[in-house]
Amino acid sequence: MRDVVITGIGLVSSAGEGLEAHLNALSGGGAPHTDLATFEPFPVHPATALEWDRQIPKKSDQRQMEPWQKLGCYAAGLALNAAGAKEDAALKGRMQLIVSAGGGERDYAVDGQILTGLRNAENPGVFLNERLMGDLRPTLFLAQLSNLLAGNIAIVHGVTGASRTFMGEESSGVDALRIARERIASGQDDIFLVGGAYNAERPDVLLIYEMGGFLWKKPYAPVWNRPAEGGGMILGSGACFMVLESREHAASRGAKPLAAVAGIASDRSRRKPGSAEASLHRLAKQLEAKPDVVISGATGIKGITEDEQAALKDIAPGAPVHATGDLVGHTMEAQAPTGVALAAGLIAGRKASEALVTSVGHWRGEGAIRLTKA
Structure with missing residues (x-):
């Protein structure tokens, strides 16, 4: 089995643009940028204002994309830049693409x-x-088709290898990364662009999640504090893409790895009290995880959030636990990639030697990703 490394990251959210801005926000603490008024009583974390022309040069391309597609396309461009692949047409011609995406946006009228x-x-x-x-x-x-994001990335950035789009909320982000890693590790492929995007500033998705009783309806509160007051998630707009490749392939083109993706495991438990906790224990054991930092995709929803907290105390005793929800909000399909990006940044910056990224879906699906020094 070959080693799989991350060589480029593109990240946009309410915390800003780029990996460095997110690591600074993570170390600085404090509440993320929150919009309390537009969709009252539901707070959302809106994406930072972006100069679209920097990654999507043609106005005609920008006009035909919905916000989630523009966010994803922009983050994909950042990742290609960071990996030193943006100007290499031959490399992008054989680079494969896996996108985790939901459905398109609706005609509200x-x-x-x-x-x-x-x-x-x-x-x-x-x-x-x-x-x-x-x-x-x-x-x-x-x-509105979910594979339009992959199509736009191919058109705008010239990434024209095989393409896959996964749907399925948080689990799609975990499995997009898992499939890319396994194909590289097994020698089937050398390099992938993988990630997801989400636009939270949509009345239709807020309606859907509120009908399920999943949304937080008070001013911002940290993820871990919400269950005591009924629980709920605050959705966030954002996107995260990254370039994954084999260690040998990265070395052959002089690309410097940020971190190694040592393993990815996913599960789909039948949710009942304690099931998410048991699932995380199984996944961590499967990955042989001994992290010195945890990046959690916890939602803040009552029950599963306390389950995860209990599991992490056993899995990573004494390790700092950072919730992506406290940095960017809950970005659904982009949540797991965002957690991996932050973990890779901490490892590259020598703030950690091994990290565990968790993803416990708001309704179904559990995942864990183990990262180590490159």
């Missing part, structure tokens, strides 16, 4: 008209079918 009309419709089922067939244009639907 059409949704509003349909919901309003349903109240007084004589036959709601017939009314709904007629409006869906007449008002939702096929071109609009195509623009």
Whole structure:
């Protein structure tokens, strides 16, 4: 099995742009930038303002992308830059791509008209079918497909090797990284661009998660403090991409590794009290993890957050635990990649020699990633 290393990271969120800005925010502590007013009573962590032209030069490309696609495309460009691959067309031509992404954004005007009309419709089922067939244009639907982000990265940045898009909220981020690592380790492929993106500033996703009872509806509070007051997550807009490659491949092109990805494990437990805790114990044992720092993707949701806290006390006794939710908010598909990026940054900066990144999904899915010195 070959060693797998991270050679480039691109990261954007409410904490700023680039890995250095995020590491500074992590060491500085304090509350992340929070918007309490736009979607009241639901706080969100909005992404920092970006100069899109720096990574997406064509205005025509920018216009046809939704915010989550622009965030992802921008972060992908940063990662290619950091890995020294941005100007190497031949390398990008064989570089493979794995994206973790949700569904596209909706036409709020059409949704509003349909919901309003349903109240007084004589036959709601017939009314709904007629409006869906007449008002939702096929071109609009195509623009919302989750694999559009991968397509845009291929068009804008020229990454044209094999492409995969995973859906499935937090677990998709874990598995995007896992599949990339396993393919490199086994010798099937040499280099991948992998990551995810999320736009939290959307009424439709806030509605969906609130219907499930998952959202925090008070002013910002740290992730670990929320369960005592009922629990809930604060969504964040952001994106994270990174370049993964074999150690030999990185050396052959003179790329300096930030950290090694020693192992990735995922699980999908049937959630009941204690199941997330047991799952994390299994995953850490499988990875033989002995971390001196933990980057947790904890949501703040009651039950699973306390489960994770209990597990981490056993898995990493005495190690500092940082919650990505306290830095960037909960970025769903981008959550696990963001945790890995921060862990790699700490290892590269000699603040840690081994890190464990956890991902306990708000509804289903558990994951753990072990990083070591490169």
